[in-house]
Amino acid sequence: MTAPLLEVRDLGYTYRRDPALENVSFTVDRGQNLGIVGESGAGKTTLLRLLLGLTRPTTGGIDTDGVPFDAGDRAALRRHRTFAQAVFQDPYSSLDPRQNVGRIVSEPLRSLHLSTTGSETRTRVASALEAVGLPADAAERYPHEFSGGQRQRIAIARAIVPRPQLLVADEPVSALDLSTRVRIVELLSSLSIGGLTVVVVSHDLGTVAALCERTLVLERGRVVEQGPTAALLAAPEHPYTRKLLAAVPRLPRR
Numbered sequence: 001m002t003a004p005l006l007e008v009r010d011l012g013y014t015y016r017r018d019p020a021l022e023n024v025s026f027t028v029d030r031g032q033n034l035g036i037v038g039e040s041g042a043g044k045t046t047l048l049r050l051l052l053g054l055t056r057p058t059t060g061g062i063d064t065d066g067v068p069f070d071a072g073d074r075a076a077l078r079r080h081r082t083f084a085q086a087v088f089q090d091p092y093s094s095l096d097p098r099q100n101v102g103r104i105v106s107e108p109l110r111s112l113h114l115s116t117t118g119s120e121t122r123t124r125v126a127s128a129l130e131a132v133g134l135p136a137d138a139a140e141r142y143p144h145e146f147s148g149g150q151r152q153r154i155a156i157a158r159a160i161v162p163r164p165q166l167l168v169a170d171e172p173v174s175a176l177d178l179s180t181r182v183r184i185v186e187l188l189s190s191l192s193i194g195g196l197t198v199v200v201v202s203h204d205l206g207t208v209a210a211l212c213e214r215t216l217v218l219e220r221g222r223v224v225e226q227g228p229t230a231a232l233l234a235a236p237e238h239p240y241t242r243k244l245l246a247a248v249p250r251l252p253r254r
Protein backbone atom coordinates (compact mmCIF):
# COMPACT_ATOMS: atom_id res chain seq x y z
CA MET A 1 0.00 0.00 0.00
CA THR A 2 1.36 3.43 -0.84
CA ALA A 3 1.56 6.03 1.92
CA PRO A 4 -0.76 9.03 1.77
CA LEU A 5 0.69 12.15 0.22
CA LEU A 6 0.21 13.93 3.52
CA GLU A 7 -0.52 12.61 6.98
CA VAL A 8 -1.15 15.06 9.78
CA ARG A 9 -1.13 13.54 13.25
CA ASP A 10 -2.40 15.23 16.43
CA LEU A 11 -1.07 18.56 15.28
CA GLY A 12 -1.05 21.35 17.83
CA TYR A 13 0.22 24.89 17.69
CA THR A 14 0.28 27.57 20.38
CA TYR A 15 1.36 31.15 19.64
CA ARG A 16 1.65 32.42 23.19
CA ARG A 17 -0.90 31.01 25.59
CA ASP A 18 -4.06 29.86 23.87
CA PRO A 19 -3.71 27.01 21.39
CA ALA A 20 -4.46 28.02 17.78
CA LEU A 21 -4.63 24.32 16.79
CA GLU A 22 -5.29 21.22 18.89
CA ASN A 23 -5.23 17.52 17.97
CA VAL A 24 -5.67 18.13 14.26
CA SER A 25 -5.42 14.86 12.33
CA PHE A 26 -6.19 14.10 8.70
CA THR A 27 -4.71 12.47 5.64
CA VAL A 28 -4.59 13.64 2.05
CA ASP A 29 -4.31 10.99 -0.62
CA ARG A 30 -2.79 11.77 -3.98
CA GLY A 31 -5.34 13.47 -6.24
CA GLN A 32 -7.82 13.99 -3.39
CA ASN A 33 -7.97 17.76 -3.01
CA LEU A 34 -8.81 18.95 0.49
CA GLY A 35 -10.81 22.05 1.39
CA ILE A 36 -10.33 23.59 4.82
CA VAL A 37 -13.18 25.77 6.04
CA GLY A 38 -13.93 27.57 9.27
CA GLU A 39 -14.70 31.00 10.64
CA SER A 40 -12.14 33.73 11.04
CA GLY A 41 -9.64 32.76 13.73
CA ALA A 42 -10.40 29.02 13.43
CA GLY A 43 -6.73 28.27 12.71
CA LYS A 44 -6.81 27.77 8.93
CA THR A 45 -3.82 29.96 8.10
CA THR A 46 -1.85 28.53 11.01
CA LEU A 47 -2.49 25.03 9.67
CA LEU A 48 -1.32 25.99 6.17
CA ARG A 49 1.84 27.54 7.64
CA LEU A 50 2.60 24.25 9.37
CA LEU A 51 1.95 22.28 6.17
CA LEU A 52 4.40 24.55 4.35
CA GLY A 53 7.05 24.22 7.05
CA LEU A 54 6.99 27.97 7.78
CA THR A 55 6.51 27.12 11.45
CA ARG A 56 7.16 24.01 13.51
CA PRO A 57 4.23 22.39 15.32
CA THR A 58 4.13 22.60 19.11
CA THR A 59 2.87 19.01 19.24
CA GLY A 60 2.22 16.21 16.76
CA GLY A 61 3.72 15.81 13.34
CA ILE A 62 3.40 15.73 9.58
CA ASP A 63 4.45 12.89 7.28
CA THR A 64 4.93 13.51 3.59
CA ASP A 65 4.88 10.39 1.42
CA GLY A 66 5.22 8.33 4.60
CA VAL A 67 8.31 10.18 5.83
CA PRO A 68 8.25 12.40 8.96
CA PHE A 69 8.89 16.03 8.02
CA ASP A 70 10.90 18.21 10.40
CA ALA A 71 10.62 21.90 9.49
CA GLY A 72 13.58 22.59 11.77
CA ASP A 73 15.92 20.59 9.52
CA ARG A 74 17.22 22.86 6.74
CA ALA A 75 17.81 20.06 4.24
CA ALA A 76 14.33 18.66 4.90
CA LEU A 77 12.86 22.13 4.50
CA ARG A 78 14.54 22.57 1.15
CA ARG A 79 13.24 19.20 -0.04
CA HIS A 80 9.83 20.23 1.26
CA ARG A 81 9.82 23.30 -0.98
CA THR A 82 10.01 21.05 -4.02
CA PHE A 83 7.21 18.93 -2.51
CA ALA A 84 4.79 21.71 -1.51
CA GLN A 85 4.35 25.21 -2.93
CA ALA A 86 1.96 27.97 -1.98
CA VAL A 87 -0.43 30.47 -3.54
CA PHE A 88 -1.76 33.30 -1.39
CA GLN A 89 -4.82 35.47 -1.42
CA ASP A 90 -3.57 38.74 -2.79
CA PRO A 91 -2.06 38.60 -6.28
CA TYR A 92 -1.18 42.30 -5.99
CA SER A 93 1.15 42.10 -3.01
CA SER A 94 2.56 38.62 -3.69
CA LEU A 95 4.41 39.59 -6.91
CA ASP A 96 7.46 41.88 -6.86
CA PRO A 97 6.52 44.83 -9.15
CA ARG A 98 10.18 45.47 -10.10
CA GLN A 99 10.76 42.04 -11.57
CA ASN A 100 9.45 40.82 -14.88
CA VAL A 101 7.20 37.79 -14.93
CA GLY A 102 9.94 35.49 -16.21
CA ARG A 103 12.12 36.42 -13.25
CA ILE A 104 9.22 36.02 -10.80
CA VAL A 105 8.16 32.62 -12.12
CA SER A 106 11.73 31.29 -12.25
CA GLU A 107 12.49 32.26 -8.63
CA PRO A 108 11.88 28.76 -7.18
CA LEU A 109 14.17 27.25 -9.83
CA ARG A 110 16.96 29.60 -8.72
CA SER A 111 16.46 29.35 -4.98
CA LEU A 112 16.06 25.57 -5.07
CA HIS A 113 18.88 25.10 -7.62
CA LEU A 114 16.56 23.11 -9.85
CA SER A 115 17.62 24.48 -13.20
CA THR A 116 21.12 24.26 -14.51
CA THR A 117 21.05 26.41 -17.63
CA GLY A 118 19.39 29.62 -18.78
CA SER A 119 17.70 27.80 -21.63
CA GLU A 120 16.31 25.13 -19.30
CA THR A 121 14.96 27.88 -17.04
CA ARG A 122 13.32 29.63 -20.01
CA THR A 123 11.76 26.36 -21.19
CA ARG A 124 10.38 25.55 -17.75
CA VAL A 125 9.02 29.08 -17.28
CA ALA A 126 7.37 28.96 -20.73
CA SER A 127 5.73 25.63 -19.97
CA ALA A 128 4.49 26.84 -16.54
CA LEU A 129 3.03 29.97 -18.20
CA GLU A 130 1.35 27.83 -20.84
CA ALA A 131 -0.06 25.52 -18.14
CA VAL A 132 -1.77 28.49 -16.46
CA GLY A 133 -3.10 29.87 -19.74
CA LEU A 134 -0.74 32.82 -20.21
CA PRO A 135 1.12 33.55 -23.47
CA ALA A 136 4.87 32.86 -23.53
CA ASP A 137 5.63 36.58 -24.08
CA ALA A 138 4.15 37.28 -20.63
CA ALA A 139 7.65 36.46 -19.33
CA GLU A 140 8.97 39.79 -20.67
CA ARG A 141 6.23 41.87 -19.06
CA TYR A 142 5.71 43.25 -15.55
CA PRO A 143 2.97 42.48 -12.97
CA HIS A 144 1.26 45.89 -13.33
CA GLU A 145 0.46 45.02 -16.95
CA PHE A 146 -1.83 42.19 -15.81
CA SER A 147 -5.30 41.96 -14.27
CA GLY A 148 -5.92 40.42 -10.84
CA GLY A 149 -6.88 37.06 -12.33
CA GLN A 150 -3.83 37.05 -14.61
CA ARG A 151 -1.62 37.91 -11.65
CA GLN A 152 -3.03 34.98 -9.75
CA ARG A 153 -2.15 32.84 -12.79
CA ILE A 154 1.41 34.18 -12.56
CA ALA A 155 1.51 33.25 -8.85
CA ILE A 156 0.24 29.77 -9.73
CA ALA A 157 2.87 29.44 -12.50
CA ARG A 158 5.56 30.31 -9.95
CA ALA A 159 4.16 27.68 -7.58
CA ILE A 160 4.07 24.88 -10.17
CA VAL A 161 7.40 25.59 -11.84
CA PRO A 162 9.37 23.33 -9.43
CA ARG A 163 6.78 20.59 -10.18
CA PRO A 164 5.53 20.19 -6.62
CA GLN A 165 3.20 17.38 -5.61
CA LEU A 166 1.14 19.58 -3.31
CA LEU A 167 -0.25 23.07 -3.87
CA VAL A 168 -1.28 24.85 -0.69
CA ALA A 169 -3.62 27.75 -1.46
CA ASP A 170 -4.81 30.28 1.10
CA GLU A 171 -8.00 31.98 -0.13
CA PRO A 172 -6.70 31.96 -3.72
CA VAL A 173 -9.81 33.51 -5.27
CA SER A 174 -11.28 35.73 -2.61
CA ALA A 175 -9.59 38.90 -3.94
CA LEU A 176 -11.05 38.30 -7.43
CA ASP A 177 -14.38 39.13 -9.02
CA LEU A 178 -16.89 36.35 -9.53
CA SER A 179 -16.25 35.40 -13.16
CA THR A 180 -12.48 35.47 -12.63
CA ARG A 181 -12.94 33.26 -9.57
CA VAL A 182 -14.67 30.63 -11.64
CA ARG A 183 -11.84 30.59 -14.18
CA ILE A 184 -9.12 30.33 -11.52
CA VAL A 185 -10.99 27.47 -9.83
CA GLU A 186 -11.22 25.78 -13.27
CA LEU A 187 -7.47 26.26 -13.68
CA LEU A 188 -6.76 24.70 -10.27
CA SER A 189 -9.08 21.81 -11.17
CA SER A 190 -7.26 21.23 -14.44
CA LEU A 191 -3.90 21.25 -12.66
CA SER A 192 -5.18 18.73 -10.15
CA ILE A 193 -6.36 16.49 -12.99
CA GLY A 194 -2.79 16.79 -14.29
CA GLY A 195 -1.40 15.26 -11.10
CA LEU A 196 -1.12 18.08 -8.56
CA THR A 197 -2.96 17.71 -5.24
CA VAL A 198 -4.47 20.90 -3.82
CA VAL A 199 -5.11 21.84 -0.20
CA VAL A 200 -7.15 25.01 -0.17
CA VAL A 201 -8.47 27.30 2.52
CA SER A 202 -11.54 29.15 1.36
CA HIS A 203 -14.47 30.81 3.00
CA ASP A 204 -16.20 30.34 -0.34
CA LEU A 205 -17.90 26.97 -0.08
CA GLY A 206 -18.60 27.07 -3.84
CA THR A 207 -14.86 26.97 -4.48
CA VAL A 208 -14.46 24.06 -2.09
CA ALA A 209 -17.40 22.20 -3.65
CA ALA A 210 -16.01 22.67 -7.17
CA LEU A 211 -12.42 21.77 -6.37
CA CYS A 212 -12.20 19.43 -3.39
CA GLU A 213 -13.06 15.77 -3.00
CA ARG A 214 -12.80 16.14 0.79
CA THR A 215 -13.51 18.92 3.26
CA LEU A 216 -12.34 19.52 6.80
CA VAL A 217 -14.13 21.91 9.13
CA LEU A 218 -12.15 23.72 11.81
CA GLU A 219 -13.68 25.43 14.79
CA ARG A 220 -11.44 27.20 17.28
CA GLY A 221 -8.43 25.11 16.34
CA ARG A 222 -10.17 21.73 16.39
CA VAL A 223 -11.49 19.53 13.60
CA VAL A 224 -15.23 19.26 14.15
CA GLU A 225 -16.06 17.40 10.96
CA GLN A 226 -14.34 15.98 7.90
CA GLY A 227 -15.38 13.80 4.99
CA PRO A 228 -16.29 13.73 1.30
CA THR A 229 -17.30 17.27 0.28
CA ALA A 230 -20.58 16.35 -1.40
CA ALA A 231 -21.84 14.40 1.63
CA LEU A 232 -20.62 17.00 4.09
CA LEU A 233 -22.31 19.88 2.30
CA ALA A 234 -25.51 17.93 1.63
CA ALA A 235 -25.91 16.67 5.19
CA PRO A 236 -23.61 18.43 7.64
CA GLU A 237 -23.54 16.58 10.93
CA HIS A 238 -21.97 19.11 13.22
CA PRO A 239 -23.96 22.20 14.31
CA TYR A 240 -20.95 24.39 13.50
CA THR A 241 -20.87 23.13 9.88
CA ARG A 242 -24.60 23.83 9.60
CA LYS A 243 -23.97 27.32 10.89
CA LEU A 244 -21.22 27.86 8.29
CA LEU A 245 -23.52 26.66 5.51
CA ALA A 246 -26.35 28.87 6.72
CA ALA A 247 -24.00 31.86 6.62
CA VAL A 248 -23.45 31.51 2.84
CA PRO A 249 -25.16 34.50 1.24
CA ARG A 250 -27.81 33.59 -1.34
CA LEU A 251 -29.41 35.73 -3.97
CA PRO A 252 -32.99 36.60 -3.07
CA ARG A 253 -35.48 34.40 -4.89
CA ARG A 254 -38.10 36.01 -7.04
Ligand SMILES: Nc1ncnc2c1ncn2[C@@H]1O[C@H](COP(=O)(O)OP(=O)(O)OP(=O)(O)O)[C@@H](O)[C@H]1O
Pocket residue numbers: 015016020038039040041042043044045046047
Ligand atom coordinates in the same frame (compact mmCIF):
# COMPACT_ATOMS: atom_id res chain seq x y z
N1 LIG B 1 1.14 35.82 15.03
C1 LIG B 1 0.21 35.49 15.93
N2 LIG B 1 0.41 35.71 17.26
C2 LIG B 1 -0.52 35.38 18.18
N3 LIG B 1 -1.70 34.79 17.87
C3 LIG B 1 -1.97 34.54 16.58
C4 LIG B 1 -1.03 34.89 15.53
N4 LIG B 1 -1.58 34.52 14.35
C5 LIG B 1 -2.78 33.99 14.63
N5 LIG B 1 -3.02 34.01 15.96
C6 LIG B 1 -4.22 33.48 16.63
O1 LIG B 1 -4.36 32.10 16.31
C7 LIG B 1 -5.73 31.77 16.06
C8 LIG B 1 -5.85 31.18 14.66
O2 LIG B 1 -5.53 32.19 13.68
P1 LIG B 1 -5.46 31.90 12.12
O3 LIG B 1 -4.94 33.14 11.46
O4 LIG B 1 -4.75 30.63 11.87
O5 LIG B 1 -7.02 31.72 11.79
P2 LIG B 1 -7.77 31.72 10.38
O6 LIG B 1 -8.78 30.63 10.48
O7 LIG B 1 -6.78 31.64 9.27
O8 LIG B 1 -8.48 33.12 10.38
P3 LIG B 1 -8.81 34.11 9.12
O9 LIG B 1 -9.88 33.41 8.32
O10 LIG B 1 -9.31 35.36 9.77
O11 LIG B 1 -7.53 34.30 8.37
C9 LIG B 1 -6.51 33.06 16.26
O12 LIG B 1 -7.04 33.03 17.58
C10 LIG B 1 -5.48 34.14 16.11
O13 LIG B 1 -5.82 35.26 16.90
